[in-house]
Each structure stands twice: as structure tokens, then as C-alpha cells.
Amino acid sequence: MSGPFRANVAAMAGYVPGEQPQETGFIKLNTNENPYPPSPRVGAALRKAIDASLRLYPEPLSDTLRAAAAVVYGVEPSNIIAGNGSDELLSIVLRCFVESGDRVALPHPTYSLYDTLIEIQNGVRAAVDYPADFSLPAGLAAQNAALTFLCNPNAPSGTLVSLAEVERLARSVSGILVVDEAYVDFAESEGASAIPLIRRLDNLIVLRTFSKSFSLAGLRIGLAFAPAEIIAGMMKVKDSYNLNRLSLTAATAALQDLPWMARNARRIQKSRKKLSAALRRMGYEVYPSHANFVLARKNGASLKPVYEELKRRRVLVRYFDAPGLRDCLRVTVGAPKEIQALIDQMAALGA
Numbered sequence: 001m002s003g004p005f006r007a008n009v010a011a012m013a014g015y016v017p018g019e020q021p022q023e024t025g026f027i028k029l030n031t032n033e034n035p036y037p038p039s040p041r042v043g044a045a046l047r048k049a050i051d052a053s054l055r056l057y058p059e060p061l062s063d064t065l066r067a068a069a070a071v072v073y074g075v076e077p078s079n080i081i082a083g084n085g086s087d088e089l090l091s092i093v094l095r096c097f098v099e100s101g102d103r104v105a106l107p108h109p110t111y112s113l114y115d116t117l118i119e120i121q122n123g124v125r126a127a128v129d130y131p132a133d134f135s136l137p138a139g140l141a142a143q144n145a146a147l148t149f150l151c152n153p154n155a156p157s158g159t160l161v162s163l164a165e166v167e168r169l170a171r172s173v174s175g176i177l178v179v180d181e182a183y184v185d186f187a188e189s190e191g192a193s194a195i196p197l198i199r200r201l202d203n204l205i206v207l208r209t210f211s212k213s214f215s216l217a218g219l220r221i222g223l224a225f226a227p228a229e230i231i232a233g234m235m236k237v238k239d240s241y242n243l244n245r246l247s248l249t250a251a252t253a254a255l256q257d258l259p260w261m262a263r264n265a266r267r268i269q270k271s272r273k274k275l276s277a278a279l280r281r282m283g284y285e286v287y288p289s290h291a292n293f294v295l296a297r298k299n300g301a302s303l304k305p306v307y308e309e310l311k312r313r314r315v316l317v318r319y320f321d322a323p324g325l326r327d328c329l330r331v332t333v334g335a336p337k338e339i340q341a342l343i344d345q346m347a348a349l350g351a
């Protein structure tokens with residue numbers, strides 16, 4: 001394999017050969033999964049859906065799920081498209097809006113899949129470095145791009161840009177603005193989501209996933225919210241039956257139990273505070289996180305040996321062998337016991 005194909009494998013949500021969830025005995029704090037199970041309503045709905053109807057194709061336009069999501073998020077079904085994970089929606093967006101030679105702007109560092117998708121489309125990557133505090137970099141709009149990415153809260157920093165800034169950015173870019181809100185349900189501030197803005201901005205696409213706050217990474221479900229014209233275009237590009245019957249059933253049931261999701265998000269916020277405080281006590285700089293992970297930096301040190309030693313001790317965290325991130329570890333906010341095990345191992349290492 002070469003070129004973007006190899007890069008795509010490497011970009012998959014922190015995929016590292018030999019570090020797969022199927023391997024037991026690891027404490028897995030490297031791919032930002034939710035430590036809590038999905039709502040019991042999801043299990044009940046799935047069990048009910050496993051019957052003879054599996055011989056039938058699923059709804060091609062995910063109508064039932066979109067109707068439920070429209071109610072929850074206060075938009076019309078025509079403002080929503082469902083995808084096989086938000087990764088599929090990202091791919092559809094790029095295929096819709098980026099042609100060979102088009103510029104694609106994004107802050108750096110951010111979710112690594114964006115780079116891969118730009119490469120696959122033969123787009124021109126126009127990256128603007130985040131300032132040291134991960135506030136929104138000036139100069140994104142000046143890139144004159146067909147499409148601009150903003151991951152908010154950002155991965156891997158966990159930092160959040162205000163809604164007012166998102167709106168200003170959308171109004172100042174020349175093309176489409178994609179706001180990836182994979183982690184927004186974990187934000188400290190309510191009302192951080194840009195979904196309401198799609199009513200008054202004709203160039204905004206907001207992405208959500210069921211993989212994080214809804215604990216359904218294994219079923220691959222994402223949603224994109226945008227003005228109806230954009231959604232109609234994306235519908236033409238997607239595969240006919242891009243979500244299977246069980247994923248659609250699970251996502252619709254998950255939306256019927258928002259208190260379950262919100263309760264787990266609050267538990268994760270609480271654990272995030274504890275984890276951040278413990279890492280700070282060990283001498284790490286920890287960015288204010290609005291996600292289900294934290295980025296911890298030990299200025300100038302290479303943290304690869306710490307990552308490797310933790311792995312040897314069967315604790316997986318995320319290390320980025322990339323400029324500007326080699327002195328960082330990204331740690332998923334796991335269950336309290338998992339976090340305590342990480343802290344204990346780091347203390348034992350003197351890391």
C-alpha cells in the first residue's frame with residue numbers, strides 16, 4: 001500500500017497495530033471510547049430488531065432516525081443526513097466540496113483523518129498553527145479555501161472555541177465551514193453546539209457522532225446537520241444503504257434516552273477534573289478539556305518512553321510521533337478505576 005491508502009489506515013481513530021480492543025488485559029485509554037455502556041433501551045431495541053426483518057434492506061435515507069434527531073436537535077429532517085460513523089460523513093463532505101487542486105484550510109494540530117481525506121481528493125492542505133493556548137488561530141479565513149475544518153472541541157487538545165467565534169469564522173471563510181462536534185456533549189458549557197447556526201448560515205455543516213457520548217462506537221453512526229440544499233447534495237453522493245438496520249435501530253433508541261447519555265457525560269466530566277488535577281500534580285501542563293480525553297504536556301521532554309513503558313504495563317494512552325506533540329500524551333477519560341490505575345502506574349514510573 002502506498003500514498004493516501006496507507007495514510008488512511010494510520011489515521012483510523014488512533015489505530016495502532018497490536019493495540020486493538022479485542023486484545024484483553026489492556027486498560028484502553030487511547031481511542032476516546034466511552035467507558036460506560038449504551039442505554040439499556042438500545043439493547044432492548046436491538047434484541048427486538050433481530051428477527052425476520054433482517055432479510056430486508058434498511059431505510060435508504062434513514063428517515064426514522066432523521067425524524068427523531070430533528071426533534072431532539074430542533075431542526076427539520078431535511079437538515080440532517082446520517083452516516084456510517086461521522087468518518088463516512090467527512091468523506092462524503094470532501095467528495096462533495098473538494099476537487100483536485102482546491103484549498104482546504106484547517107488549524108493544526110487537529111483530527112488526523114482530515115489530512116488523509118484532503119490527500120485522497122488531491123486537495124491542497126492549508127494548515128494554520130494553533131497558538132500555544134489552542135485559541136482559534138487568526139488567518140484561517142485568509143486561506144481562501146473551498147472548505148475549512150474546525151474540530152470543536154478540538155482533538156487532541158480538548159479545547160473549545162466559543163459559538164460567537166464559530167459564527168464569525170463561518171461568515172468570514174470563502175467556502176464551506178465544517179464544524180466537527182464529535183465531543184461537544186462533554187463540554188463544560190451548555191449551548192456550545194453550532195447546530196442552531198445552520199438556520200442562518202448557508203455554508204455551515206455540523207458533524208456529530210454516536211461513538212462518544214452515546215457509547216456506540218461499535219455500531220458506526222454519525223449525523224451531519226446543514227442547510228437543506230447541502231444535505232440534498234450529500235444524499236446524492238452517499239451509498240444507497242449506508243447504515244444497516246441495527247445501527248439505525250440503536251441510534252433511534254439512544255436518542256430516546258438522552259438522560260442516560262447526559263448522566264454518563266457528567267460522570268466523565270467529573271473524572272476529567274480528577275485526572276487533570278492528578279496529571280498537573282505530576283508536573284504536566286493539562287489543557288482545559290471539553291472532551292472525553294485530556295492532552296498532557298511535559299514541555300520539551302519526549303514522552304515516547306513513558307507511552308511505551310505504560311504500554312508494557314498494559315495501559316494504552318495515545319502518543320503522537322509528530323512535530324509539536326512529542327512532549328504530549330493524550331489520555332481518554334476512562335472509568336474511575338482505569339484512571340486510578342493509570343495514575344498509579346505513572347507515579348510508579350516517576351513519569
Ligand SMILES: Cc1ncc(COP(=O)(O)O)c(C=O)c1O
Nearest residue numbers: 013085086087111182209211222
Ligand atoms: C474529531 C473526531 N471526529 C470524528 C471521529 C470519528 O467518529 P466516528 O466514530 O463517528 O466515525 C473521531 C473519532 O475518534 C474524532 O476524534
